[in-house]
Amino acid sequence: MSGARPEDWIRPEIQALSAYHVAPAQGLIKLDAMENPYDWPPELVSAWLEELRPVALNRYPDPAAQDLSTALRAVMAIPPEADLLLGNGSDELLQILALAVGGPGRVILAPEPGFAMYRLLAQIAGAQFVGVPLRGDGFELDLHAMGEAIERHRPALILLAYPNNPTGNLFDPQAIRQILAWAPGLVVIDEAYEPFAQTSFMNELGAYPQLLILRTLSKLGLAGLRLGLLLGDRAWLAQLDKLRLPYNINVLTQQTARFALRHWPVFLGQAQVIRHERGLLQQELMRFPQLTTYPSRANFILFRTPAQQAAAIHAGLMARGVLIKCLHGVHPQLADCLRVTVGKPEENKRFITALADIMSQDKLVTEGLDIL
Numbered sequence: 001m002s003g004a005r006p007e008d009w010i011r012p013e014i015q016a017l018s019a020y021h022v023a024p025a026q027g028l029i030k031l032d033a034m035e036n037p038y039d040w041p042p043e044l045v046s047a048w049l050e051e052l053r054p055v056a057l058n059r060y061p062d063p064a065a066q067d068l069s070t071a072l073r074a075v076m077a078i079p080p081e082a083d084l085l086l087g088n089g090s091d092e093l094l095q096i097l098a099l100a101v102g103g104p105g106r107v108i109l110a111p112e113p114g115f116a117m118y119r120l121l122a123q124i125a126g127a128q129f130v131g132v133p134l135r136g137d138g139f140e141l142d143l144h145a146m147g148e149a150i151e152r153h154r155p156a157l158i159l160l161a162y163p164n165n166p167t168g169n170l171f172d173p174q175a176i177r178q179i180l181a182w183a184p185g186l187v188v189i190d191e192a193y194e195p196f197a198q199t200s201f202m203n204e205l206g207a208y209p210q211l212l213i214l215r216t217l218s219k220l221g222l223a224g225l226r227l228g229l230l231l232g233d234r235a236w237l238a239q240l241d242k243l244r245l246p247y248n249i250n251v252l253t254q255q256t257a258r259f260a261l262r263h264w265p266v267f268l269g270q271a272q273v274i275r276h277e278r279g280l281l282q283q284e285l286m287r288f289p290q291l292t293t294y295p296s297r298a299n300f301i302l303f304r305t306p307a308q309q310a311a312a313i314h315a316g317l318m319a320r321g322v323l324i325k326c327l328h329g330v331h332p333q334l335a336d337c338l339r340v341t342v343g344k345p346e347e348n349k350r351f352i353t354a355l356a357d358i359m360s361q362d363k364l365v366t367e368g369l370d371i372l
C-alpha cells in the first residue's frame, strides 16, 4: 500500500501557491474579465464553420503554425526583422519566459499593483518575484524605486504591462526607456490592451535587443481561442522556443485565427465601439461624488469606493445581476477598489443603474451590514 502524500512530494513553492480563481458568472452580466462583449455577425459564423469543415482533427497541427504566422505578420504590421513565437494565450508565453529564466537565485521583477499572473508564474518557475510599488497618486512608475530595485536584484526579467492591468493607465514611455537602459536582462512589454490604447513599443524593438513585446488576441475578441504572440530578437526567441510544447497551437485555433485575421476590420470596429463606450462609462462613473475613477487606456475602468465599502458594492451589484471584479485586499494600493470591464451599451447602463441604486446612502449601509 502506498502512503504517498502530496505534501511529501509536491514542491514546497507549489504547495504555498493559491490557485488562480475565476468567479462563476452564470446568469450574470459579465463585466469582470476584460472580454469583448460582442458576438460575430451570423454570416461570419456561417463562413467560419464552413472553413472548419475540412480541418483534419486526426492530424497533428503544423508545429510552426507557418500560415498563421504569415497572416499575423501582415495584419499586425510586425517588423520583418522581429521573430515571432506563438503561445496558447499570452499566459503560456509568460510561463515560458518564467521557466526559461527562473530557478533559484533568479529574480523576476514587475511594478505592483499589476497582472496577478506575473507573480504566480515566477513562483511556479522557482524564481523570486519582486514587486515594486507604483506611485500612489496615479499608478505611474516610480522610476527611482525601479532603479534601486533593478540595481539591487539584477532581475533576469522585467515585466511591464502597457497599459497596466488592473489600473488601466499607460506608463510614461520615457520611464520605460530608462528601465530598458538599466535592465541587466530581458524586458517584456505586455501589450494585451493595445487595441484600446493604440500605442506600442513595437517600432522600438530594433533599438533594444533585450526588449520583447507580448500581444494577445484575447482582449480584442478571441479570448476563447487562446492565442498570444511574443515578438523580438531571434537569439532570445530561439532559446524560448525550446520550452514550447511542439503542438501548442491546435488546428482549430490555427484555422480560426487565420479566418479572423481575414475579417480583422470586424474586430477593429468592435474595439472602436468599446473605446467610445469606455469614455461614456467613465463620464457616468465620474458623476458619483463618492467614487474616485481612474483614467483608462484599456477596456476596463478602475474606481475606488468609500472606505470599506468595495465588498458590499460588489455583492450589491451581483445581487442585481452584474458581475465585476473586486480588488480590495489584492494589494494595499487597491484598497476599496473595483474594476469594471466595458460592456455593450445596455450592459453598461445596467451596471450604472445598479450602482446608482446601491450608492443611494441608506441602502449601502444596510447591505454593507448584511455582508460584514
Ligand SMILES: *Cc1c(COP(=O)(O)O)cnc(C)c1O
Pocket (backbone or CB within 6 Å): 034, 088, 089, 090, 091, 092, 115, 161, 164, 165, 190, 192, 215, 216, 217, 218, 223, 226, 227, 228
Ligand atoms: C489578460 C491579460 C493577459 C493574458 O491574456 P491571454 O492571452 O488570454 O492569456 C496578459 N497580460 C495582461 C496584462 C492581461 O491583462
